[in-house]
Amino acid sequence: MRDKTSRFGVFYLSLFFVMLYLPVLSVVLYSFNASSSTAQWTGWSLEWYRQLFRDRTIGQAFRTSIQVAVLTAILSAVLGTFTAVVSMWVSARMKKALQGIMILPLIVPEVALGVSLLFFFNALRLPFGILTLVLSHSLFCVPYVYIMVRLRLAEIDASIIESALDLGASTWQMVRTIILPLVAPSIVTAALLCLAMSLDDVIISTYMSGPRSTTLPVHVFSMMRVGVTPKVNALCTLILVGTFFIIGVSQLITKKRRFAK
Amino acid sequence: MKQPLLALVNLNKYYGDVHVLKDITFTINEGEFLTLLGPSGCGKTTLLRCIAGLERIQSGDILLEGASIKDLAPNKRNVNTVFQNYALFPHLNVYDNIAYGPRMKRSVREAELKQRVAEVLDLVQMSGYEERMPHQLSGGQRQRIAIARALINEPAILLLDEPLGALDLKLRKHMQTELARLQRKTGTTFVYVTHDQEEALNMSDRIVVIDQGEVQQLGTPRDIYNNPANLFVTSFIGDRNIFPVEVLETGAEQAKVRLGENVVQVRSSAAGRAALRAKEEAVLAILMDKMRVSCAEMDNALRGEVVSIHYAGSQIRIEVRVADRILTVVEYQKMECDCQVGDAVFVSWEESGAVLLPMEAGWEERGM
Numbered sequence: 001m002r003d004k005t006s007r008f009g010v011f012y013l014s015l016f017f018v019m020l021y022l023p024v025l026s027v028v029l030y031s032f033n034a035s036s037s038t039a040q041w042t043g044w045s046l047e048w049y050r051q052l053f054r055d056r057t058i059g060q061a062f063r064t065s066i067q068v069a070v071l072t073a074i075l076s077a078v079l080g081t082f083t084a085v086v087s088m089w090v091s092a093r094m095k096k097a098l099q100g101i102m103i104l105p106l107i108v109p110e111v112a113l114g115v116s117l118l119f120f121f122n123a124l125r126l127p128f129g130i131l132t133l134v135l136s137h138s139l140f141c142v143p144y145v146y147i148m149v150r151l152r153l154a155e156i157d158a159s160i161i162e163s164a165l166d167l168g169a170s171t172w173q174m175v176r177t178i179i180l181p182l183v184a185p186s187i188v189t190a191a192l193l194c195l196a197m198s199l200d201d202v203i204i205s206t207y208m209s210g211p212r213s214t215t216l217p218v219h220v221f222s223m224m225r226v227g228v229t230p231k232v233n234a235l236c237t238l239i240l241v242g243t244f245f246i247i248g249v250s251q252l253i254t255k256k257r258r259f260a261k
Numbered sequence: 262m263k264q265p266l267l268a269l270v271n272l273n274k275y276y277g278d279v280h281v282l283k284d285i286t287f288t289i290n291e292g293e294f295l296t297l298l299g300p301s302g303c304g305k306t307t308l309l310r311c312i313a314g315l316e317r318i319q320s321g322d323i324l325l326e327g328a329s330i331k332d333l334a335p336n337k338r339n340v341n342t343v344f345q346n347y348a349l350f351p352h353l354n355v356y357d358n359i360a361y362g363p364r365m366k367r368s369v370r371e372a373e374l375k376q377r378v379a380e381v382l383d384l385v386q387m388s389g390y391e392e393r394m395p396h397q398l399s400g401g402q403r404q405r406i407a408i409a410r411a412l413i414n415e416p417a418i419l420l421l422d423e424p425l426g427a428l429d430l431k432l433r434k435h436m437q438t439e440l441a442r443l444q445r446k447t448g449t450t451f452v453y454v455t456h457d458q459e460e461a462l463n464m465s466d467r468i469v470v471i472d473q474g475e476v477q478q479l480g481t482p483r484d485i486y487n488n489p490a491n492l493f494v495t496s497f498i499g500d501r502n503i504f505p506v507e508v509l510e511t512g513a514e515q516a517k518v519r520l521g522e523n524v525v526q527v528r529s530s531a532a533g534r535a536a537l538r539a540k541e542e543a544v545l546a547i548l549m550d551k552m553r554v555s556c557a558e559m560d561n562a563l564r565g566e567v568v569s570i571h572y573a574g575s576q577i578r579i580e581v582r583v584a585d586r587i588l589t590v591v592e593y594q595k596m597e598c599d600c601q602v603g604d605a606v607f608v609s610w611e612e613s614g615a616v617l618l619p620m621e622a623g624w625e626e627r628g629m
Contacts, residue, residue, distance in 0.1 A: 159348040162315050165335045166342045167362035167414065177361075181352045 031233035048234040061219040069198040072137040077191040080145025102143045114207035129210035136208045141194035152186040185253050192250035196243050266291040272321035281307050283474045294444050296453045296461040299471035305454045309420050313342045341411035342420040347403040349395040356391040362414040381409040401432045418450045458498045470494050492621050495546040502588045503546045511537050516617055521584025523563045529617040542620045551614025552590040554579050555607050556598030562607040567600050581608055
C-alpha cells in the first residue's frame with residue numbers, strides 16, 4: 001500500500017518537474033540551433049551567441065543591469081541590516097510597526113508600485129536612469145535583507161550580547177565585534193538574492209528605465225515584440241546560467257554557515 | 262573584620278505589576294564566596310542581573326566599594342558575569358574570547374595581553390586550547406573558558422548564574438571543588454546563584470536564602486542548616502520531617518510539645534522563642550538523618566509503628582507512623598533494633614537536629 005503511494009508520488013513529482021523545466025530546457029537547446037526559425041531543429045551552432053555579443057544595445061543593457069544590480073545589492077544590504085539591527089532596541093510596538101512597513105512593498109502589486117514610483121520620482125524631478133532604477137529595486141530588496149538578517153539575529157542567544165556588554169564593550173563595539181560578524185553570512189546571502197532579483201526585474205524596471213539606461217530584461221521584453229528569435233534564446237540561456245550561479249554561491253555560503261555551527 | 266565590598270540597600274524591582282525583588286538589603290564582604298539560594302522563580306537570578314547592570318532597579322541602591330553603581334551601564338561596572346549557558350562568542354576562538362574584555366577596554370597592549378591570557382588559561386587548566394573554537398569544546402571546558410574570560414578583567418566581584426546547571430552530575434561535583442579552588446586562589450569575591458542546596462552548602466562562606474523575592478535567611482551553611490529561621494528555609498534546606506505539634510509549655514531554650522499522646526521536650530528556634538505561646542500550634546522540624554529508631558521505650562521519644570523499611574546502599578530509610586503522621590528516619594549504621602514492618606518502636610533524635618518554629622498560615626498548602 002505504502003509502496004503504491006510512493007510510486008504514484010514519484011510519478012507525480014516527475015511529471016511536475018518535466019512540465020516545469022521542459023520549456024526552460026527547450027530554450028537552452030534552441031539557443032544552439034543553426035536555423036533562424038525557432039520551429040525546427042537543423043543542427044548545432046554558436047551563431048546566435050556570436051550575434052548576441054556583437055549587438056551593442058544588448059551589451060549596453062547588460063552593463064546597465066549589472067551596475068543597477070550591484071548598487072541595489074549594496075544599498076539594500078546596508079539599509080536592511082541597519083534597520084534589522086536597530087529594531088533590536090525599539091519597543092515591541094515599534095518592532096511590529098516596522099515589520100509591517102517592511103513587508104508592505106512585497107504585498108503591493110508591482111504594477112501599482114511602478115506607477116506610484118513614476119509619479120514620485122517625477123515630482124522630485126529625478127532623471128530616470130540608473131539612480132531611479134537602484135532606488136526602486138532597493139524598495140523591494142530591502143525587505144528581504146531585513147527579514148533574513150532578523151531571522152539570524154533571532155538565533156543569537158541574548159546572553160551572548162549581554163556578556164559582550166558585561167565584559168566592557170560599548171553598544172557600538174558590541175554591534176561591530178559580535179552582531180555584524182554573526183549575521184555576515186546572512187547579509188551576503190541576502191545581497192546575492194537582491195542581485196538576482198534586480199537582474200530579473202521587468203515590471204518596475206519598465207517604468208524606471210531612462211532613454212539610455214534600459215536593463216537587460218526590459219530590452220529582452222522589447223525584443224520579443226518582434227517575435228522570438230534564437231538570439232533571445234541565447235540571451236535567456238546566459239541570464240539563466242548567471243542567475244543559477246548567483247543562487248548557487250548563496251546556497252554554498254548558507255551551507256558553510258551550517259557546518260560552522 | 263572584613264570590609265563590606267558590595268551593599269544592597271532596600272532594593273526593589275518590578276516587572277510591570279509583579280514585585281520580583283522586595284526590599285533586598287544585605288552586604289557582601291571582600292573575598293567571600295556568597296551564594297544566592299532559592300527555588301526557580303524566586304528572584305535570585307534577577308538580583309544577580311541587577312548587580313551586573315543587565316536589569317534596572319526601581320528603588321533602593323547598589324553600592325560597590327561605597328559608590329553607587331545603580332545607574333551605570335554594565336560595561337562601566339567592575340563586575341563580570343559567568344552565564345548559565347557560558348555565552349562564549351561562537352565566531353571567536355578561545356584566545357579571542359578571553360582577550361575580548363581587555364581589548365574592548367583597551368587596557369593592555371597585545372604583547373602583555375598574550376601573557377595575561379596564558380595566565381588565566383593556566384589558572385583554569387586549559388593551556389594549549391587558544392586556537393580552539395567554542396563548538397569544539399565540551400561543556401566543562403566551555404565553562405572554564407567562560408570563567409577565564411571573566412577573570413582576566415580582574416573584576417571586584419565575579420557573578421555566577423547557575424554555572425553548573427548544564428553539566429552532568431559527575432562533572433558538576435568536580436567543578437564544585439574547582440570553583441572553590443579558583444575562588445581561594447584568586448581571592449576574588451564570588452556571588453553564586455543556584456537552586457541546588459548541596460552546591461550551596463558545599464562551596465559557600467555564606468548563603469542568602471531567597472524565596473518570593475525576599476531574603477529568608479542569611480548565614481553560614483552550618484548556621485542555615487542547623488538553625489533555619491523560618492518554615493521556608495526548614496523545608497528547602499535539609500531533609501526533614503515537618504509536622505504540627507501542640508505547645509504545652511515554653512521555657513528559655515526548650516519547649517514541651519505534644520503530638521498525639523506523645524509529650525516531648527524540644528529545642529525552640531531563636532526566632533520561634535518569642536512567638537511561641539502555650540496552647541498554640543507550632544511546627545516541629547527534625548532532620549531525618551539525626552533521628553534513630555529503637556525498640557526499647559525511652560524518654561523524649563515518639564511512639565509509633567513501622568510502616569516500611571528500604572535499604573538504599575549505605576542508607577536505611579524507615580517510615581514510622583506516629584499519630585496519623587508518617588515520619589521518615591534515615592539511619593547509616595546498623596540499626597539499633599532489628600524491627601520489622603508492623604512493630605511498635607520509639608523514635609528519638611539528637612537535640613540539635615530538631616527545631617520548633619511558630620506556625621505560619623497556609624504552610625502545608627505551600628508544598629512544605
